[in-house]
Each structure stands twice: as structure tokens, then as C-alpha cells.
């Protein structure tokens with residue numbers, strides 16, 4: 402074997418975490434190689450599609466002028482739905498643009514390609530079609546990686562692990578000691594449904610370049626913990642659904658049948674009517690939260706993004722945590738390089754930076770939520786039904802007085818769920834999201 | 836829309852070599868059927884796993900690399916590895 406090449410830093414995985422890390426280090430003058438197993442960055446990657454401007458601007462301040470973004474989100478809706486009705490809660494704003502939009506949709510294949518190309522422009526060496534198979538250990542410290550290529554050993558002062566959900570390298574580097582449990586990951590499928598942009602704008606009541614999101618909670622997940630979504634792209638919709646692995650295992654519902662049922666929902670069907678399905682995609686989402694996170698650093702290595710369980714499922718945030726964590730990992734490496742110290746002790750500054758950011762604060766806030774969803778997904782069947790029933794009653798003008806209606810609603814409600822149970826559900830839910 | 840039609844929309848770079856193997860047929864035959872109903876045959880979004888009456892048949896070339904079988908097999912009996920560099924699914928949108 403020829404002598405291995407040595408870099409300041411090796412980044413594994415050209416998703417949002419990896420490209421943010423590689424860009425930040427390369428810009429600071431470090432010698433960085435960014436390794437990606439796909440033929441191009443994004444070839445393997447899926448997301449619903451809502452990305453957040455602030456965190457991306459922290460890495461690429463002028464991204465709005467050249468990033469492949471689909472639509473700026475001006476309206477977000479939440480449907481609490483039964484099989485044939487929904488109570489909709491939403492927010493629409495005329496002030497979403499600004500210089501940096503709060504949220505926008507992306508398609509990951511073009512987006513990841515673009516983001517990785519920015520890291521290249523900053524000086525990182527991008528190598529695609531290359532699987533990192535293992536870490537190279539030297540006296541217990543991570544000293545590089547072994548790739549699937551011939552003569553594929555690469556050495557570096559530090560390895561930044563950004564290989565996504567079910568990270569193989571987290572295990573190889575000793576950061577993750579146990580197997581991930583089925584209630585700690587969700588599986589989501591989606592379709593890209595092509596429609597003319599005018600049709601999308603009419604159906605979602607938005608202007609050119611603007612878009613809307615709909616999240617659907619309730620019977621759409623057929624008793625499983627999860628949700629469905631519809632996001633607008635420029636000339637397509639991303640329509641998807643997901644639920645916890647533990648629930649897929651128990652119910653034997655197939656993910657594609659789940660999605661087909663979402664598409665047949667009477668409130669969804671008109672929005673996608675006439676559209677052509679151009680791609681079908683599936684991906685796992687790490688949902689274990691704070692308590693399921695691996696160790697974040699060791700001698701010579703750091704881990705960021707999905708590989709480290711950094712997803713806030715309740716707020717459908719993942720890409721932004723990944724970008725911020727990638728950037729903070731990079732800043733830690735830049736400081737370590739200045740000190741010439743890549744020990745775990747030196748790299749522990751990464752955890753402090755994350756702790757000062759929204760990343761660990763939000764993950765800590767919702768740390769009890771994953772178990773709650775695993776155990777109480779039945780609430781997603783019961784409450785949408787109750788809420789829809791109540792609203793439907795109040796809106797039905799049939800000669801019954803409003804006071805009588807209120808009494809009837811209360812009677813129906815407590816017949817389905819005792820007062821004690823209602824209080825308990827309310828208290829438990831509040832406890833995990835407060 | 837059937838799953839076969841959905842998968843037909845995808846672009847793959849096929850490898851002749853499989854990246855998925857069932858470690859042992861034993862749990863599939865003796866325990867999983869009765870206790871779990873062989874969930875890999877339902878949760879897999881690309882219909883990679885099918886029970887042929889004697890064993891799980893693996894259509895690895897359908898795999899979209901979602902990684903769900905790494906946690907979804909109750910017996911940790913699926914040896915799923917990353918496809919070799921450049922091979923496997925190639926999403927055009929993502």
C-alpha cells in the first residue's frame with residue numbers, strides 16, 4: 402500500500418452537516434477532503450423539503466442569490482384530520498422574504514450538489530462515489546479513514562463524521578456503543594408529483610416563488626406515531642408520510658400503502674389531482690432525540706447531524722441542526738488546529754458550543770417526547786376525531802341552541818374519554834412539550 | 836399506484852454483487868413468522884424482502900438505501916451494508 406495522504410480534516414458525508422463543516426474549515430484555510438458515497442452529493446438523500454434560512458446564511462451569507470431553492474414558504478398549515486375532515490390551523494405572512502427568508506423548500510439532489518460545490522469553491526476537495534468503510538485508529542485515537550478504493554487510506558488530524566442516520570462510523574469510532582432501537586427512528590416515504598407552477602399557485606393561493614406547507618396529523622397514519630405532509634416546490638409537490646419503525650413493525654402497514662391512502666384522502670386528492678408522480682423516495686429519520694444521542698467527540702473525531710440524532714421531529718427540523726452542528730464542529734477543529742491539540746479534551750469545546758446554541762437546547766427540551774409518541778400514538782386517532790366532531794357540531798346550523806350544542810359536545814367528549822383521562826392526556830402532553 | 840410502478844420511476848446503478856444478506860434462515864423460519872409476522876416483508880419501502888415459503892428472498896437491486904432494516908429486523912438478522920461507492924439508487928430530486 403502506498404503511503405496514505407494526510408489532510409487537516411476529513412469530512413465523511415456531503416449532506417448539510419458535512420458540506421457546512423467542510424466549507425467552514427476550508428474557508429479558514431484548512432486542508433479538507435469531503436468524502437461522499439453517492440455518485441454526486443444528494444444521490445442518496447431525501448427530505449420533506451423545508452430548510453431554514455438563518456442557519457444556512459451562517460455558512461453562506463449570500464445563498465439567496467445562487468442556491469437552488471424551490472419556493473419561499475409564506476404559509477404553514479397544520480391539519481388535525483380524520484378520514485374525511487380536518488381542523489386547520491395556519492399562519493400566513495407577507496413578511497417572509499426579507500433578505501434571508503425564514504423557510505424555503507428544496508430538493509436535495511440539486512441542493513446538496515450546490516452546497517458541496519460551495520465547499521469546493523472554498524478549497525475543500527470533494528471526492529464522490531467513495532464509501533468510507535472504517536476509521537483508522539492509532540493508539541486508540543482516530544487518525545483517518547479507510548475507503549472502498551484501492552489505496553484508499555486517508556489520514557488527518559481530525560475526522561468529522563456526518564454520514565447520516567444509522568451512522569456506521571459512529572460505531573466504528575466508538576461513539577455509539579449500542580444498537581439504535583426501532584422506536585428511535587422513523588421511516589418516511591414521499592413522492593415528487595409534478596404539476597404546472599400556475600396550478601400550484603392557484604391551489605395553494607400563493608404567488609410566483611412563494612409556497613405553502615401542510616402537515617397532517619391524525620388518522621392518516623392509521624394509529625401509528627407520525628404524520629403526513631405536502632410541501633410546494635416550483636413545479637412539483639412533495640407529498641409524504643412517515644411513522645416510527647416500531648409502529649410499522651407492529652401494524653404491518655406498508656409505507657407505500659400508507660402514502661397511497663394519504664393521496665386518496667378527500668382533502669388531499671384535489672390538491673394533487675392531475676399531477677404526475679416522477680419520483681418515489683424513502684429514508685429513515687433519527688427520532689430518538691437527546692437521550693439517544695451518541696458521544697459527540699473522541700480523540701481525533703467529532704460527529705454532527707443525523708449521525709448524532711440531531712433531529713427535532715415535532716418542529717420538522719433536522720437540516721438546520723445538521724448545518725449548525727457541522728459549522729460548530731468545524732469551528733472547534735479550527736481552534737484545535739491553532740492549539741495543535743486534537744485530543745478529546747480539546748474537542749470537547751464542540752459540546753459546549755452546541756450547548757450554547759439552539760441545537761442541544763431544543764433537543765433537551767423535547768427529550769421525553771420520543772418515548773411518549775412511541776407509547777401514546779393512539780391519541781393521534783382519538784383527538785383528531787374529538788376535535789373535528791366538536792368543531793363540526795358548532796358549525797352545523799340545525800336549530801339546536803349553542804348552549805345545547807356545547808353540552809352535547811361535552812357529553813360526546815366525555816363518553817369517549819373520561820374527564821380524568823382528558824386531564825391526564827392534557828397533563829402528559831404538556832409535560833413532554835412544555 | 837403499485838409499489839412496482841413506483842420503483843420503476845427510479846434510477847439505479849446496479850451492482851452485480853449484493854449488499855444485503857440474511858445472516859441465518861433459522862430465526863425467519865422458527866421464530867419471526869409466529870412472533871412478528873416477518874415485518875421486513877411489510878416495512879421495507881422498496882419491497883426488497885419476500886417470504887417464499889422457505890426463506891426470505893432478497894431483491895437487493897430494489898433497495899433505496901433507507902436503512903430501515905438496520906433497526907426493523909427483530910432479530911438483527913439482516914446484514915445490510917452500504918452499496919459500493921457510486922452504486923445503488925440515484926435520486927434525481929431527493
Ligand SMILES: Cc1cc2nc3c(=O)[nH]c(=O)nc-3n(C[C@H](O)[C@H](O)[C@H](O)COP(=O)(O)OP(=O)(O)OC[C@H]3O[C@@H](n4cnc5c(N)ncnc54)[C@H](O)[C@@H]3O)c2cc1C
Pocket residue numbers: 413414415416417418419436437438439442443445446447448449450451452453531532533534563564565566569589590591641643683684685686705706707708711712717718719720721723917
Ligand atoms: C422524509 C424526510 C423529510 C424530512 N423533512 C425535513 C424538513 O422538512 N426539514 C428539515 O429541516 N429536515 C427534514 N428532514 C431531516 C433532514 O433531512 C436531515 O436531518 C438532514 O438531511 C441531516 O443532514 P446530515 O448531513 O446530517 O445527513 P444526510 O443528509 O443524511 O447526509 C449524509 C451523507 O453522508 C453520505 N454517507 C453516508 N455514509 C457514508 C460513508 N460511509 N461514506 C461516504 N459517504 C457516506 C450520504 O450519502 C449522505 O450524502 C427530513 C428527513 C426525511 C427522511
